[in-house]
Amino acid sequence: MTSAAFVGYGTIVRKETVRIVRIWTQTILPSVISQTLYFAIFGGIVGARIGHMGGSSYTAFLVPGLVMMSAITNAFSNVASSFFGAKFQRSIEEILVSPMKPWAVLAGYVSGGLVRGVAVAAAVFLVSVAFVRPHVTHMGALIFFIFVTCLIFSLLGFLNGLLARKFDDVGLIPTFVLTPLTYLGGVFYDLNVLPPFWRAVSHANPIVYMIDGFRFGFTGTAVTSVLGSAGILVVVAGVLIVLTLALLRRGFGLKQ
Amino acid sequence: MTNALTITDVRKTYKNGTEALKGVSFGVRGGEMLALLGANGAGKTTLIGILCGLVTKTGGSAEVFGVDIDAHPEQTRSMIGVVPQEFNFNIFERVGDIVIDAAGYYGIPRSVAAPRTETILKRLGLWDKRDAVGRTLSGGMKRRLLIARALVHEPKLLLLDEPSAGVDVELRRGMWEFVVDLNAHGTTIILTTHYLEEAERLCKRVVILKRGVVVQEGEIAELVRASGAKNLEDFYLRV
Ligand SMILES: Nc1ncnc2c1ncn2[C@@H]1O[C@H](COP(=O)(O)OP(=O)(O)OP(=O)(O)O)[C@@H](O)[C@H]1O
Ligand SMILES: [Mg+2]
Numbered sequence: 235m236t237s238a239a240f241v242g243y244g245t246i247v248r249k250e251t252v253r254i255v256r257i258w259t260q261t262i263l264p265s266v267i268s269q270t271l272y273f274a275i276f277g278g279i280v281g282a283r284i285g286h287m288g289g290s291s292y293t294a295f296l297v298p299g300l301v302m303m304s305a306i307t308n309a310f311s312n313v314a315s316s317f318f319g320a321k322f323q324r325s326i327e328e329i330l331v332s333p334m335k336p337w338a339v340l341a342g343y344v345s346g347g348l349v350r351g352v353a354v355a356a357a358v359f360l361v362s363v364a365f366v367r368p369h370v371t372h373m374g375a376l377i378f379f380i381f382v383t384c385l386i387f388s389l390l391g392f393l394n395g396l397l398a399r400k401f402d403d404v405g406l407i408p409t410f411v412l413t414p415l416t417y418l419g420g421v422f423y424d425l426n427v428l429p430p431f432w433r434a435v436s437h438a439n440p441i442v443y444m445i446d447g448f449r450f451g452f453t454g455t456a457v458t459s460v461l462g463s464a465g466i467l468v469v470v471a472g473v474l475i476v477l478t479l480a481l482l483r484r485g486f487g488l489k490q
Numbered sequence: 491m492t493n494a495l496t497i498t499d500v501r502k503t504y505k506n507g508t509e510a511l512k513g514v515s516f517g518v519r520g521g522e523m524l525a526l527l528g529a530n531g532a533g534k535t536t537l538i539g540i541l542c543g544l545v546t547k548t549g550g551s552a553e554v555f556g557v558d559i560d561a562h563p564e565q566t567r568s569m570i571g572v573v574p575q576e577f578n579f580n581i582f583e584r585v586g587d588i589v590i591d592a593a594g595y596y597g598i599p600r601s602v603a604a605p606r607t608e609t610i611l612k613r614l615g616l617w618d619k620r621d622a623v624g625r626t627l628s629g630g631m632k633r634r635l636l637i638a639r640a641l642v643h644e645p646k647l648l649l650l651d652e653p654s655a656g657v658d659v660e661l662r663r664g665m666w667e668f669v670v671d672l673n674a675h676g677t678t679i680i681l682t683t684h685y686l687e688e689a690e691r692l693c694k695r696v697v698i699l700k701r702g703v704v705v706q707e708g709e710i711a712e713l714v715r716a717s718g719a720k721n722l723e724d725f726y727l728r729v
Contacts, residue, residue: 238597245594249587324578328588328639331542331572332595333564490504490545 242334246342247349250316254350261312262354265304269358272300273365276422288424290453293366297359298449299421302383304358306416306441307408309351309384313343313391314404321395326488336482340392340475347388348381355380369452375460376451382467383444387412389474396478396487415441420449425457443467492556494520494647494678495541501549502536502702510536512702513550518647520555523670523679525689525710527726528699534682535575537699538649542572554647568596571645573636573653575682579624585611586620589638596643603642610638613668615661629656634665641672648672650681654688666692690722698729705729 254261277293287295320326329339362368370376390407398404419441425433436442443463450456481487495518502511510533518524528534539545541552543563552559554566579588586607593603611617614634619627627635633656640648650669654662670692673679683689689696690710698706706713706729710722719725 241597241599242595245591249583249591252587320580323580324576325580325583327544327574327578328592329595330544331567331570332592333568333597334595335564485546489543490539 238333239335239338242332243338243342243345246329246339247345250312250343250346251349253316254312254346254353261308261350262357265308265354266357266361269300269304270361272296273362277365288426288449288453289455291366294369294452295424295449296422297362297366297368298452299419299445301355301358301362302380302441302445302448303416303421305351305355305380305384306387306444307412308354309347309387310391310394310412311408312350313347313388314394314398314407316346317343317392317395318398318401318404321398321488322401330485330488336479340478340482343392344385344388347391348384351384351387352380355384371454372451374451375447378464379444379448379451379467382464382471383448385471386444386467386474389471389478393474393478393481396481399487415439420445420457440467440470492520493517493553494522494555495680496553496556497537497550498552499550500537500540500547500552502533502540502545503548510702511540511547514699514702514704515550516697516704516707518678518680520678521673521676522695523673523681523693525693525696526680526682526699527686527689527696531701532699533702534699535651538572538574538651538680538682541566541649542570543567568643569646570649571640571643571647572649573640573651575651575655577624577632577636579632579635579639581625582623584621584623585616585627585635585638588624588635589642592639593642598643606642606644607638610641614638615664630658630661633657634661637665637668646676646678648677648679650679650683652682652684654683654685686723686726687721696722698726700729 273293273296277296281292284292286292394404394407418436419439425436425442428436443458443466446456446458447460447463450460498515500511500514503509514537526534536545540547541559554569557565559566589607589611590600590603608617611620614637616631616634616638619631624632624635633653637653654665657665669679681689681693694709696706696708696710696713697704714722714725717725717728719728
């Protein structure tokens with residue numbers, strides 16, 4: 235990385251981080267509140283009646299899923315709304331007229347998504363400690379899966395921001411894609427409790443692998459092949475990087 | 491001396507079929523201050539957009555200080571500073587941050603950008619507003635913020651797209667003093683404006699665009715004299 239590119243990259247990361255902190259009631263707080271309610275209601279009140287799920291108490295089972303859910307929505311929304319906002323206000327032109335390289339621009343915005351995804355995930359995890367004592371089996375798996383998941387959803391958020399023409403286009407994906415796939419991705423139940431047909435269908439849901447791999451970091455057991463999932467997620471991230479960079483280099487959705 | 495800008499047969503047809511530029515060619519000498527004039531829709535902003543990388547041209551070529559804008563876009567963009575016609579900063583950000591961050595995109599670290607920003611904002615009468623967010627500025631202040639942002643990386647070629655629109659008389663005078671001073675210190679300037687007396691007073695040469703073609707080009711004084719016009723405005727109206 236040349237020093238000029240590094241300064242440009244650092245400028246975007248700094249700006250994104252300042253934005254996350256400045257509007258923290260919109261960026262950090264909502265997920266912390268909703269996940270606290272999940273822990274209290276599903277973990278505390280309903281969970282006691284459910285008993286065990288996937289070999290641990292229901293509350294303990296919920297932790298990785300709820301942490302991952304926060305990471306996914308926050309990484310995605312951060313990049314999608316910040317980048318689309320810059321496009322909408324046309325402040326993205328500040329970057330377009332500069333000599334900044336497309337990869338440094340992408341890296342800057344994606345790092346912003348990572349910052350928010352990981353920050354909210356950490357906050358939600360801290361809340362979970364009030365409900366259940368954490369037990370970590372594989373720290374490496376936790377770090378890897380949270381990182382690669384935030385990376386993938388930051389890239390998808392960027393792609394969404396690039397393709398979006400109006401604000402509605404940015405709200406669509408979380409509502410119609412992310413939320414259903416996350417809820418059906420094994421946040422609230424162990425895939426093994428599903429009938430075989432729905433279990434097979436669930437395996438087509440990429441979020442299943444992310445949550446399962448992350449949960450493996452806590453419990454040490456997994457429904458899917460953890461190494462296989464890790465490999466696939468790295469490939470997915472790689473493909474997204476190549477695709478997004480190609481669009482960005484062409485100025486797709488940015489230049490007249 | 492190499493030309494600051496050489497434009498050869500530049501064309502632009504927008505996706506909706508509008509032919510904004512139909513083969514534009516002209517040169518700008520290093521160190522000069524050129525007026526780029528033309529009616530609404532003549533293609534001035536389109537041409538500026540092409541030079542700074544916001545608009546993809548559909549034909550022709552352009553060189554900035556001898557460097558091709560397609561072959562080495564990063565090199566040419568670092569030599570250009572642009573004051574756009576429309577406000578395009580983030581209205582939720584502070585004035586000081588907008589300027590310092592802009593420097594960052596050009597690879598200038600904050601430690602260098604901060605003192606420069608102070609000098610420029612003071613010069614443009616915006617230093618008191620450094621902590622104000624963009625949204626709260628008046629129209630003329632916003633315009634001056636665009637100028638400050640365009641100068642922070644010390645460009646060799648400054649493209650001003652109607653920089654004086656909405657700026658009051660007193661501040662406009664200060665702004666022009668500043669621009670003339672920059673020019674005197676070697677910055678090449680292309681100025682787009684609808685105030686023809688300003689253009690006449692500030693610039694030696696003019697290029698007039700009409701519906702995407704260059705219809706007049708030359709020294710203002712000479713063009714006015716040869717045509718028997720009273721002044722630039724009179725000449726312009728005859729074109
Ligand atoms: N994004 C766009 N898509 C389609 N047509 C466009 C676009 N931008 C500009 N045009 C058209 O291109 C032509 C030139 O516009 P341009 O903005 O370059 O003119 P201008 O000389 O800067 O005018 P003004 O003095 O009003 O700023 C106009 O006919 C305009 O309608
Ligand atoms: Mg214009």
